[in-house]
Amino acid sequence: MSKPHAKPRLVMVGNGMAGVRTIEELLKIAPDFYDIAIFGAEPHPNYNRILLSPVLAGEMTVQDIVLNDHDWYRDNGIRLHLGKKVAQIDRVRRVVVAEDGTEEPYDRLLLATGSNPFMLPVPGNDLPGVISYRDIKDTDDMIEAAQRYRHAVVIGGGLLGLEAANGLKLRGMDVTVVHIGPWLLERQLDETAGRMLQKSLEDRGLKFLLQKQTEMLVAGEGERSGRVAAIRFKDGMQIPADLVVMAVGIRPNTALAEAAGIYCNRGIVVNDTLQTYDPKIYAVGECVAHRGVAYGLVAPLFEQGKVAANHLANYGIGRYTGSVTSTKLKVTGIDLFSAGDFIGGKDTEEIVLNDAAGGVYKKLVIKDDRLVGGVMYGDTADGPWYFQLLKDGRDIHDIRDHLIFGQSLVGDVGHQGQNKAAAMADDAEVCGCNGVSKGSIVRAIKEKGLFSLDDIKKHTKAASSCGSCAGLCEQILSATIGGAYTPAASDRKPVCACTEHAHQEVRDVIRRERLTKIRDVMRFMEWKTPDGCDKCRPALNYYLISTWPQAAQDDPRSRLINERAHANIQKDGTYSVVPRMWGGLTTPAELRAIADAAEKYKVPTVKVTGGQRIDLLGVKKEDLPKIWADLGAAGMVSGHAYGKSIRTVKTCVGMEHCRFGTQLAMDLGVKLEKMLFDMYAPHKVKLAVSGCPRNCAEAGIKDVGVIGVDSGYEIYVAGNGGIKTEVAQFLVKVKGDEEVMEYSGAFLQLYREEGFYLERTCHYVERVGLDYVKGKVVEDAENRKALHARLLDALRDAKDPWAERVAGVEKQEFETLSV
């Protein structure tokens, strides 16, 4: 070991899910930093352990569940020692030694030894035919036993035990589940749900013996001698058993660490950076105890891996602070989901829905207006949604009435709510934009080892366009890989693959560090790509401009095409021009100017839009400045029918003409549209003003909807008529026009300052809660006035972008070259 080594050496012990994920994360951020060697006791490259259940059930093969094949290790220059168990860590010489004598010296060591199944200490537990359920070998043993024997007994009615029992039953065995607890899955389910689950498993032919204590395992006689043949309980009962699977729990595998003198206490003890008491040695996975907790599901282990990788790469950002977990039983046809604290206690409240006949049970546990846990049986479609609410710690006060009925009753008629993922056929279309079926998503999840919505987007294209099927994809993910799927809290999701940082962090840093250039943000926040991508650059551009309206410069190269060309690109590469009609009003002279322009530039299609104006579709890009010039000469401004900008203020005829009108809807609509001219926002913004509650302007599905009543106006916010129809929520009632302008301006400014890029007002309000918005806009008059003033200040020198281009700004955009 005297030879000086160019790269520091990293050795990993344990070639399982948590460890290899850590290495993957490390290679992503610091590809050439270490010389890496891995020891794995099993003879296989890293595989997806959680999918052993579908393998046992005959739904998949071992080949399907490999996550990293031999090529992956080779391509990344990793020395892989398979089938070699590490026997000793010599911390003085900094070398690990395997049982066969293989040695690897290390500068950093990563322990990821997983856990060991616990074997009940009863006589006969070492007989042939008594096994645990942990790895490929156990699974193979079970498959083989099912071909030769009849009676199987599974000890343990937890997730693992039930998945084993289900698999063995499907392979033709007669299966009895023995469980010491009062009901099944007592750590995941409350009693009602546990009983419902038992009933439906019994319907599939499984037998249960509850509250039974095993006394011993009895060996066979005659030709069966030596192999297990029966199980006897403390109450004297005895049943035949040719195969006994123990699934009674796991113990962190700490033997190696303990022998090396590393501090362990129900796991290898690590700090928030996943370091053990020896700073050169890190540990992740089931072998670890973090703040006294050892996790047994992959999602938290992956979070640990990410943090450990960051520190191994010497970046030193990120701390692991523990995880909330959720579980899902992976038995095809049975829908079960639980998360957080679902038992509850003195200081919690419960909402329960129990439809025994319909086979549906839901229980939500609430503390201080926040969801802290839940159990769902029979209908788990909303599981991921509840789990997201739980992780976000979102105040649910305003949606409490409907909460138990799920997201679809909180205002979602998109196809996410209509189809229940589990009930969908394999060929059913999930993503309408890209034509992706459920079957191909499930296949990709299994074969490619996908664990997140982002992975699904990348590999299948589903949810990568309009995003309306994202919720459905999350359901499919959670149904396929069970508790391995955990959504990140909304405000912790990275902006894109170019960075680890979430939208909120980016916003905070821009403000705190007074950054005004995209380049500076990327440098300061250590972006992983030289100049970002089509996701982060537009977002950063927006954040800079909305934070520093005067100081930050717009970057046209960080705007997507429509905002760069100030018209809407179409499938054939031509553009559409939608002249602005303030509040939907026009004049004969304007109509004449539009007609003239349409003829002069040979516009193939003229159409009335859903936003009360006229669309000229099919304009050649070179003609855009000319058509804008002509419209400008007639006193018109073009319109934003594109971009993250103010779109239209739809109005009805109002008191100006209508016999029922109570307010001047057109007049107010025009004023609002003029106030907001050229406003740039996280996403597009639409308003409407109706003159009376008949609401002909459809104010109920707008970002800001104003409805005139005899005594003034009602203001509604956060409606959406697009992908998922969301009904706008009542914000406040006010007396006159000035107040409408102030309240709606203040609301929109709050959204502009706090919304994440591409979040529409409905998503923003769903994230922060309407009560929060009311607190800032309605209850706090001073803050409202300040918000409104900041909006007006930002729009102070709003420019007419079309007139600017007519005058020659960004000229090259509209000119072609030739050879």
Next chain:
Amino acid sequence: MAEWKRVCKVEDIPQLGARVVRSAEGDIAVFRTAQDAVFALRDKCPHKGGPLSQGLVHGEQVTCSLHGWKLRLDNGEAVAPDVGCARRYPTRVEGDAVFIEI
């Protein structure tokens, strides 16, 4: 026979932007990266024919303006998991002049 043709000056193409060159073979998109490297691809996305010149340039890739495919500027190939290729034209910069071999 392909020959080298001068199309514009480097500064005529914005950094991280593109220009369209009309040619007998159809439109060609010429891109300029942040490091001033210049690339040319047929202005037609292998997905559904979208004009690549209207996309957003980052690193040595362009994201198509229509449905977000990413293509490599150096060889025109789509970035996985998408599959496809836009024809690449060799480029050369002499002084401040950009040449394409068409």
